[in-house]
Amino acid sequence: MKDAQFRRFALPFRGVVQRSAIGLLVLVAVTFMALDQAGSPAVESLRTRTVDTLQPLLEVLSHPATFARRGADDISRFFHVYADNRRLREENTRLLAWQDVARRLEKENLNLRNLATIAPEARAAFTTARIVATSGGAFVRTVLVNAGRQDGVTKGQAVVAAEGLVGRVVEVGDRTARVLLLTDLNSRIPVRLESTRDSAILAGDNSDRLRLNFLPADAVPTQGDRVITSGEGGQIPPGLPAGLVVGVEDGSVIVRPLVDWQRLEFVNVLDYAVPGVLPQTREAGQPDTLW
C-alpha cells in the first residue's frame, strides 16, 4: 500500500529526473568533445587510462583474431607454395648479388667517413610491440599497440614495420600507445625523394594513398621513386622508406605506402634522438639497438 502511494508521488518526478539525466549526458559528451578539440590533457589522460584498463582484455581478444587471420593466410599460401618457392629462389639469387655490392659499399663508406672525419650519426633503439586494436571506422586511421610509457615509448616516436614507416606515436598510456598511421587525415611526415633529394611533406587523407605536399616546383618525381624520411624535426630517423611515387593527380604527387595494413601485426617503436639536439627520450627498460 505504502509502495503504491510512493510510486504515485514519485511518478511526476521520474520524468523530470530522466530528462535532466539525458541533458546532463549530452552536456558531458559535448564538453568532452570541446576539450578533446582543444587538446586537453585531462581528456587524453581519461582516454589512455580507459585503454590501459582494457589492455589485458584487448590482448586476449586480439589473439584469436590473429590466429584466424594466420590460418586464412596459411590456407591461401598452400595453393601458391610452388610459385612462391620459385619466386623466392630467384629473389635469393638477386639478393646475394646485392649483398656483395652492399658489403663493398659499406666498407667504402666507412673508409670515406674516416678520411672526412664526419660526425657519427645518431643511433636508434627500438621496442617491439603488438597491435591490439584498430580504429575500426571511417574517421581515423590509428592502431593501439601493447607498449607504453613503462616500455620507454614517448609521443612523437616513429613506428616502423619490416616494409617501412607505419606512422608515429600520438598518445601514450602506461601500457599502451596510439599510433597515428601515415594514411590518417592528420598525419604529416617530413620526407625526401630518394633519387633527387627534394624535400616535401607526406600527408595522409584517410584513403589508402598519400600525397606529397610542398614539393619544390622544379622537382620532377617519376613513377616508382622511393620516398624516404628526411629526419627533419629530429624525432624520426632519416632514410626510413615510407612509400613509392605512383603518379600525379590534380597537381598532387600520389604516393603508395609500403606497409601492408591488412597483415600488420608487430611494429617497432623507434627511440631516436640526435645527440645534443634533443634530450634522450628513454625513461625505462634497455631496448635493443637497431643500428
Add this chain to the structure above:
Amino acid sequence: MVAGLEFRWRDGPAVLAPLLTTFTAVLVGTMPLGIPFVGPVMPPLCLMTVFFWTIHRPQQFPRVATFGFGLVADALGGQAFGSTALILVVVQLLVSSQRRFFVGKHFALTWWGFLLVAPAAAMVAWFLNAAVHGAFVPLGPVLVQLVLTLVLFPPVAWVLGLIDQALPRPV
C-alpha cells in the same frame, strides 16, 4: 533469503545480456581482424545493439551504460572523445520514444526504423569528427560503412533475437 538469492542468480544473464552484448560489440569493432578493406569501413556494431535492446529490453539498458559504452568506443577507436557516446544516447532517446511502433511487429518494421536512424547517426558522426579534428574526412568510406551497417543489421539482430528469446524476462 536463499530463495531470493536463487532468483537473482537466475535473472543475472537476462539482466546482463544487453550490457554484455553491447560491450562485446564495442570490443569486436576495434579488433584487428585483418580482413582486407574491412577495417576502414567497419560498421558500428554497438549502434545495432543499442537500437535492438532499446526496443526489446529497455529496462535492462540504462542510458548511463549506453553513454559509458560510447566513451569506451571513442577511447579505443580514437574518434572525437564523446562523439559516439552522444550519438548512442540520442539514438536511444529517439528509439525509446517510438518503441511502441516496433514492439511485437514484423522485423521489417524494425529494419525500416534502423534505415532511418543509421544514416542520421553516420552523418552526425561525420560532422562531429570533422569539427573536432579540423577537417572533413572523404564521404566515400563513410557511405560504404553505412551500407555495410544497414546490410549487417538483420543478421546481428537475428543473433540478438535468439539471445533475447533464450533468456527469461526479469520481474
